Amino acid sequence: MSAPFTKMHGAGNDFVVFDGVTRPVVLTPEKIRRLADRHFGIGCDQVLVVERPTASGADFRYRIFNADGGEVEQCGNGARCFVCFVRDKRLTAKDEIAVETISGMIYPRLEPDGNVTVNMGVPRLDPAEVPFQAGMRENVYDLEVNGRKVSVTVLSMGNPHAVQVVPEVDNAPVNTQGPLIERHPRFPQRVNAGYMQVVDRGHIRLRVYERGAGETLACGSGACAAVVAGRQRGLLDDKVDVKLLGGTLRVSWAGEGQPVWMTGPAVTVFEGTIDLDRL
Template sequence: MLAIRLNQGSLRMKLKFTKMHGLGNDFVVIDGINQAVSLSSEQLRQLADRRYGIGCDQVLLIETAQGEADFRYRIFNADGGEVEQCGNGARCFVRYVYDRGLTAKTEIRVETRGGLIIPRLGSDGQISVNMGIPKFEPSRIPFMAEKRALTYSLDISNKQVKISVVSMGNPHAVQVVEDVNHASVLTEGPLIESHPRFPHRVNAGYMQVLDRRHIKLRVYERGAGETLSCGTGACAAVVSGIQRGLLEHGVKVSFRRGDLFVRWEGENQPVWMTGPAVTVFDGEIELKGQMERHEI
């Protein structure tokens, strides 16, 4: 059997896609079950480009599960790099596969690079996702530290920033700020993202605590820049706030375009996230490529 791989070059390939978003965090969703898909990093960047492509924060690829799950789900950031997890993307994923008739289930098991997730479509259209158990050990994030601590001090531009560090299947560094509207997200965020103590880079979260059940949040995402919302970032912020004694177990997380609801009962328990997922439009794009033949 022959597989065709498409890389940058002279061949042209037509690819069907769906544009979706979760609170403004937007995605190009591609069905890799009913069409052959093999994209280079250059082509992924082309899809994500807001001037020369479709435009998105992440590209989501739906594939057949390799294990006992219902589907496999791959996430590529706008820079073309593959990442482990995406909470807003997970909600869009279950909305897509249900609306397209790929499953009749309202609760599905999905393989990701960061582990198994279990999205659930509610009768009200809201989607809840079991995001798994957060990880705090530095080696599992990964983060360069001698031992686990509640907070860490990070040297950024000759100043010390206090952060909480947690993995929600992908790494997050969360700091508490007085006002997210005036936080140094765009200047400081890239420095935290690429800080040498995070070998695989990190998502930088800025959390303003309004009260014990309500926070505001901005996130500078690894490989995408600041996004309008971030599902795993919301989970990471709530988890870190609960651990620091700032928040209750159920919290509303407000972004610029709407709210997510996050619940965590504590150590060794999974995090549940609930929010919307919206389909914007369907389309087809022609990509340049070069055909290579591979025996499989």
């Protein structure tokens, strides 16, 4: 089956996006892995599929598949690309849309300057909702990783995150320790491992080892999780610029019980057509 696609990125976190509204898109985990392969496929961190909604009040359904073929709950950079995609394809004329995800509704909004703001929802701080195996809720947990204790703040932004504060993010063990944290037995659904350097109360630097994708140039939900973690630890103000390898996002969080807001770019790189049956 020949299928049109759009290659997009949000601060370097890149996606292959399919329109599943006007035509069916059938993807198996094996096909997704081949699509995501940077040598034998198109190449991406995640594959995104736009579908008709099943939830009342939603404009679209948003499905996210990591490069390893697994479907996941949330992707903030993808959400920004999502609203630009449906506008560019004339699937909607709205500037703000209600989007159904596995973890609930999100509301990306196209700004006049071309950036996109997303209401990422209220962070979940109870370990059972992450999910994370812990006796009680704490701001910081000790996690044993390869015989060493690592201090992490654990929360869900619709998907699970474990954020640690490091003195210098350039030297953080993202690609050696990150895979061990991702598959740590206390995270039954695996986890995204974030490494945050606090520059000052309004600025952080961040690297993220993403569940099922490895280190990416940017992680939108990871940026939100890092700001929540920093606020929980008393290190950050309510508006923070998050500098990632691929660009900078602006994240705002007023505090517990309130939603996290994220603003950043969404860029179309190129469009094409691929025969999914030949993957």
